[in-house]
Amino acid sequence: MGSLLYLSRGDVEKVALPMEEIIRALEAAFLDKARGLAEAPPKPGVHPRRECFLHAMPASLPQRGAVGIKWVAGYPTNPKRGLPYISGLVILNDPETGLPISVMDCTWITAKRTAAASALAAKFLARRNARVLGICGCGVQGKTHLEALKVVLPSLEEVLLYDVSPEAARLFVEEMAPRYPELKFQKVSSAYEAVCESDIIVTAALILREAEPVIRKGWVRPGAFASAVDFDCYWTREALEEMDLIITDDEEQLSYYRSSGYFPRLPRVDGELGEIISGAIPGREDEKQRTMAVFLGLAIEDMVTALAILERARRMGLGTELPL
Ligand SMILES: NC(=O)c1ccc[n+]([C@@H]2O[C@H](COP(=O)([O-])OP(=O)(O)OC[C@H]3O[C@@H](n4cnc5c(N)ncnc54)[C@H](O)[C@@H]3O)[C@@H](O)[C@H]2O)c1
Numbered sequence: 001m002g003s004l005l006y007l008s009r010g011d012v013e014k015v016a017l018p019m020e021e022i023i024r025a026l027e028a029a030f031l032d033k034a035r036g037l038a039e040a041p042p043k044p045g046v047h048p049r050r051e052c053f054l055h056a057m058p059a060s061l062p063q064r065g066a067v068g069i070k071w072v073a074g075y076p077t078n079p080k081r082g083l084p085y086i087s088g089l090v091i092l093n094d095p096e097t098g099l100p101i102s103v104m105d106c107t108w109i110t111a112k113r114t115a116a117a118s119a120l121a122a123k124f125l126a127r128r129n130a131r132v133l134g135i136c137g138c139g140v141q142g143k144t145h146l147e148a149l150k151v152v153l154p155s156l157e158e159v160l161l162y163d164v165s166p167e168a169a170r171l172f173v174e175e176m177a178p179r180y181p182e183l184k185f186q187k188v189s190s191a192y193e194a195v196c197e198s199d200i201i202v203t204a205a206l207i208l209r210e211a212e213p214v215i216r217k218g219w220v221r222p223g224a225f226a227s228a229v230d231f232d233c234y235w236t237r238e239a240l241e242e243m244d245l246i247i248t249d250d251e252e253q254l255s256y257y258r259s260s261g262y263f264p265r266l267p268r269v270d271g272e273l274g275e276i277i278s279g280a281i282p283g284r285e286d287e288k289q290r291t292m293a294v295f296l297g298l299a300i301e302d303m304v305t306a307l308a309i310l311e312r313a314r315r316m317g318l319g320t321e322l323p324l
Pocket residue numbers: 074079085086110111114136137138139140141142162163164165168204205206207229230231295296297298
């Protein structure tokens with residue numbers, strides 16, 4: 001029957017797939033999706049504890065030779081236990097036979113591919129000369145978003161950081177400032193300060209059913225691009241209504257989530273990331289537009305990233321072969 005390659009979280013981290021490569025892989029995957037060459041049904045979830053989820057995320061991309069599933073958990077109570085908020089596994093299968101070829105930790109993949117998707121949106125929707133990045137929520141996603149956005153927006157000069165936990169903002173600077181000595185980091189004491197002067201806004205706080213939205217009408221300056229990683233939880237409806245162009249990663253999945261009570265404040269979406277990449281709908285059209293990505297996360301991102309990791313891991317001799 002053969003074997004599969006098991007890659008622990010440490011193995012996946014050792015592969016250290018460069019962010020540039022993840023963004024490229026996602027661009028190809030979203031183009032496939034726009035051309036009807038990808039299959040990724042809306043993710044079903046179970047909820048063993050309040051405000052916690054486990055999602056099953058299958059996808060197939062025949063053009064990329066990628067097929068498999070991510071089984072991912074989000075437990076907002078975990079950081080207090082010294083555990084990651086997001087955890088889980090990816091299973092990759094052989095598209096020819098369906099047999100499993102690899103099982104790997106998905107924590108690193110989720111952290112990086114989510115930010116890569118925002119960066120891909122920024123490539124098409126942000127102003128080329130964007131200078132100031134404002135981040136609300138300085139955890140894992142806050143950090144990977146800086147890494148990914150810097151790849152597509154080398155013009156960035158300044159990062160404004162807001163977190164309800166000043167310690168999280170402090171740790172952000174401690175970890176990221178040495179990696180980006182060319183950037184000026186500034187911790188601010190309100191979400192308003194992180195948003196109102198920023199060209200790029202990332203909200204990466206918590207996804208809660210009973211959210212208390214923070215960002216209000218008039219805060220986002222003309223020409224800004226925003227990525228709401230935490231669904232619409234950080235945004236009032238009036239602030240979202242001010243955005244000129246709102247895209248998502250998959251309208252079918254968004255509708256599925258809406259039908260179960262999520263996104264009560266999101267007024268509309270104007271298209272999908274794949275349609276922007278393929279040119280089916282225009283990206284940014286002028287310097288004044290306020291543009292926005294509201295992505296739920298798609299399994300096509302996980303599968304192409306996991307496959308690239310598997311290929312590198314094999315070359316590097318990493319992982320443990322397990323019999324099937
Ligand atoms: N859309 C996607 O594909 C996707 C993928 C992964 C994670 N997420 C979401 O991204 C968010 C962040 O995930 P993470 O892994 O970075 O979590 P994390 O726990 O590492 O970081 C979250 C940070 O937000 C801070 N925070 C909480 N409430 C806040 C508030 N009101 N204002 C400012 N800061 C606040 C916390 O103190 C923490 O530092 C979560 O909502 C998660 O569900 C989305």
